[in-house]
Amino acid sequence: MEGVAAGGDRPHPPGHYPVVVVGSGPGGLQTGYWLKRLGLPHALLSADDGPAGMFRKWPFFQRLITWTKPFAPVKRGTREYEWYDWNSLLADEPELRALAPGEMDGTSYFPSRPEMERGIAAFAGKAAIEVRYGCRWEGTRRLDDGRLAISTSDGEYTCRAAVFAVGTTVPWKPGVPGMEDVPHYAETRPVREYAGRRLAIIGKRNSGFELADGLLPWARQIVLLSPRPARISVLTHSTAAARARYLQPFEDHLLGGGTFVLDAAIERIERVGGGWRVHAAGTTRPGAIVLDADEVIAATGFTTPLRDLPDLGVAVFAQGRLPAQTHLWESPSAPGVFFAGSVTQGSIGLKKYGIPSNSAAVHGFRYNARILAEHLAETLGGWERPRPVVEAESVVPYLLREATRAPELWNQQSYLARVLTFQPDRGIIDDGIRPLAQFVDGTGPDAVAVAVETDADGDIHPAVYVRRGGRVADHVLPSDRLLDFTTDEHRAALAALLGDLMS
Amino acid sequence: MAQSREELLDLLAGLTLFADLAPPQLEAAVHTFDEEWFGEGQRVLRQGMSGTGFYVILEGQAAVRIDGEDRATLGRGEFFGEVSALLDDQPVADVVAVTPLRCLVLHKAELESFLLAHPTVMLRMLQAEARRLRSANRWRG
Numbered sequence: 001m002e003g004v005a006a007g008g009d010r011p012h013p014p015g016h017y018p019v020v021v022v023g024s025g026p027g028g029l030q031t032g033y034w035l036k037r038l039g040l041p042h043a044l045l046s047a048d049d050g051p052a053g054m055f056r057k058w059p060f061f062q063r064l065i066t067w068t069k070p071f072a073p074v075k076r077g078t079r080e081y082e083w084y085d086w087n088s089l090l091a092d093e094p095e096l097r098a099l100a101p102g103e104m105d106g107t108s109y110f111p112s113r114p115e116m117e118r119g120i121a122a123f124a125g126k127a128a129i130e131v132r133y134g135c136r137w138e139g140t141r142r143l144d145d146g147r148l149a150i151s152t153s154d155g156e157y158t159c160r161a162a163v164f165a166v167g168t169t170v171p172w173k174p175g176v177p178g179m180e181d182v183p184h185y186a187e188t189r190p191v192r193e194y195a196g197r198r199l200a201i202i203g204k205r206n207s208g209f210e211l212a213d214g215l216l217p218w219a220r221q222i223v224l225l226s227p228r229p230a231r232i233s234v235l236t237h238s239t240a241a242a243r244a245r246y247l248q249p250f251e252d253h254l255l256g257g258g259t260f261v262l263d264a265a266i267e268r269i270e271r272v273g274g275g276w277r278v279h280a281a282g283t284t285r286p287g288a289i290v291l292d293a294d295e296v297i298a299a300t301g302f303t304t305p306l307r308d309l310p311d312l313g314v315a316v317f318a319q320g321r322l323p324a325q326t327h328l329w330e331s332p333s334a335p336g337v338f339f340a341g342s343v344t345q346g347s348i349g350l351k352k353y354g355i356p357s358n359s360a361a362v363h364g365f366r367y368n369a370r371i372l373a374e375h376l377a378e379t380l381g382g383w384e385r386p387r388p389v390v391e392a393e394s395v396v397p398y399l400l401r402e403a404t405r406a407p408e409l410w411n412q413q414s415y416l417a418r419v420l421t422f423q424p425d426r427g428i429i430d431d432g433i434r435p436l437a438q439f440v441d442g443t444g445p446d447a448v449a450v451a452v453e454t455d456a457d458g459d460i461h462p463a464v465y466v467r468r469g470g471r472v473a474d475h476v477l478p479s480d481r482l483l484d485f486t487t488d489e490h491r492a493a494l495a496a497l498l499g500d501l502m503s
Numbered sequence: 504m505a506q507s508r509e510e511l512l513d514l515l516a517g518l519t520l521f522a523d524l525a526p527p528q529l530e531a532a533v534h535t536f537d538e539e540w541f542g543e544g545q546r547v548l549r550q551g552m553s554g555t556g557f558y559v560i561l562e563g564q565a566a567v568r569i570d571g572e573d574r575a576t577l578g579r580g581e582f583f584g585e586v587s588a589l590l591d592d593q594p595v596a597d598v599v600a601v602t603p604l605r606c607l608v609l610h611k612a613e614l615e616s617f618l619l620a621h622p623t624v625m626l627r628m629l630q631a632e633a634r635r636l637r638s639a640n641r642w643r644g
Contacts, residue, residue, distance in 0.1 A: 174508040175507050175508045175509055176508070226534065227527070227530045227531040227533070227534040227535075228531055228534040228535045263531070264527070265526070265527040265530035265531060281525075281526070281527035281530075282527065283527050283528060283530070283531035284531075284620070286527070315540060315542075315603060316540075317538050317539065317540035317605060318538050319507060319508060319511060319538075320507075324540040324541075324542065326542065326545075332542030332543075332545070332603075333542065333603070348539050350549075350552070350554070351556070351608075351610075352553070352554035352555075353554040353610060353611075353612075354556060354609075354610025354611070354612065354613065414554075440546075440549060440552070441545070441546050441549075453554070455554065456554075456610070456611065456612050471551075472549075472551075472552075473551055474551075474552055474553055476553070
């Protein structure tokens with residue numbers, strides 16, 4: 001058995017480990033927690049000097065857009081509570097669960113950045129997750145025997161699998177002439193410095209609206225520009241759009257209050273005197289736009305710090321900002337290279353009705369991390385997944401209860417599913433929570449997977465995927481006004497779908 | 504593979520489907536569509552599966568597969584998924600990446616509004632559909 005290299009006061013000195021995890025944000029810590037829990041030796045490395053990753057600094061206005069509800073319809077600390085608490089990391093031990101609400105002061109159900117940072121640090125401390133801080137990943141190469149070598153500021157690590165939980169944290173700007181001179185969101189100055197200024201914000205996603213919202217009391221005028229119309233969460237039924245809490249600038253625009261939200265392609269940005277001139281072309285409403293502003297901020301997003309991974313063969317997309325990934329978050333073009341944390345948004349899944357997963361946020365990727373750790377423990381550590389037998393009469397109520405309450409299914413809609421397999425020799429087996437796309441595209445015995453999905457009309461309902469004779473078909477169960485999918489109607493519908501499999 | 508904004512815009516401008524769009528509309532298209540990447544053997548469109556989208560191939564090749572049998576190969580500039588997206592129906596074929604495949608993708612709800620806002624793209628799509636129908640009729644004859 002490969003083990004942890006020895007020596008020194010700091011944990012995880014250079015040496016050989018089955019797995020090396022890079023990053024101490026919530027993705028790296030969650031992966032490290034589950035690897036430790038599953039008994040797979042690993043090294044957890046971080047260039048930072050403490051836990052929490054991007055939450056040590058951002059968001060700029062120090063308030064998150066992911067909810068944690070201290071008082072919820074279910075008891076705090078239960079599995080079901082995870083749907084109401086998007087900001088705590090997962091754990092088996094009761095004392096490590098739901099740490100985020102304990103840090104919150106009651107002024108908002110969106111934690112402040114310091115509250116979030118404290119919650120993550122508390123998790124790392126209470127779970128005794130050992131991280132080698134101050135150890136910077138500097139390069140990666142493939143050894144002749146197929147292993148990976150990770151060079152760091154502390155020396156070289158070798159491993160059979162490397163998990164990069166490095167976040168989408170590097171400021172990114174599109175290659176528009178003049179954009180290179182414009183400050184990025186990450187370089188936004190203290191708000192008082194924008195008092196009475198005319199401000200152009202390039203970008204209409206959450207970071208753009210966050211700045212506009214925070215600077216409404218300060219700026220003389222705010223113009224938000226980007227080529228496509230703003231996507232609003234309450235209209236797209238997805239968190240991957242501008243969130244409702246940032247929509248005050250949009251209302252200001254609609255009421256003619258001095259804020260403008262324009263659909264325009266930026267052609268170039270130039271310095272004029274002490275300010276800027278933005279040249280753009282209207283998209284939904286054609287015509288040239290020339291805009292003078294005292295300040296311009298590029299709220300154009302972030303990219304993944306992949307360093308030399310593309311040279312190792314890691315395929316990237318989205319203008320190089322994300323690595324392509326399999327359903328189990330491995331690079332399809334560089335075996336052994338895995339990803340965790342917000343980078344896992346690069347594993348698209350089914351994306352039904354155009355709604356993406358929540359893998360870009362803690363409440364989505366914390367589940368990806370558990371499944372990834374289980375996969376690594378199975379393939380590299382000899383861990384055996386518990387596969388309990390489910391009695392036939394329990395299948396329907398169990399699956400409907402999962403569809404109603406399972407946090408994995410609600411936080412990762414159309415992305416993760418509860419899977420049961422029907423095995424002639426063993427009976428009905430609970431295969432756990434699995435990536436839905438892996439189930440749909442995989443092979444195996446007759447089986448059923450239950451997920452929760454929101455369709456294009458915003459209807460939330462259970463979706464049932466049944467594999468018979470190697471072919472998978474999907475079926476939609478009815479919705480319910482109070483989102484209770486355990487009604488007689490649901491029981492009858494699911495029983496009819498599965499009847500022949502359970503006989 | 505093209506990665507920068509300029510390369511992506513050039514790539515799009517070179518595709519028949521988008522050939523009539525002015526630069527601002529091309530830029531808006533880049534922001535309207537999502538980009539996805541598929542490894543060799545990965546399914547892009549799934550036969551009989553609801554809630555899918557419309558895909559345009561930027562790079563790579565894909566096989567159109569019905570009940571496990573390959574019926575056609577699609578390459579750069581070609582598109583698929585439009586029938587199920589426009590008719591709100593389930594795809595009648597799998598589309599599977601046979602090489603690393605890079606696509607632009609748009610969901611049904613956005614496809615309709617995009618086509619209505621860009622009638623030249625709709626015309627190009629209609630012409631391509633007419634050619635496909637003609638080929639199918641010749642094959643049957």
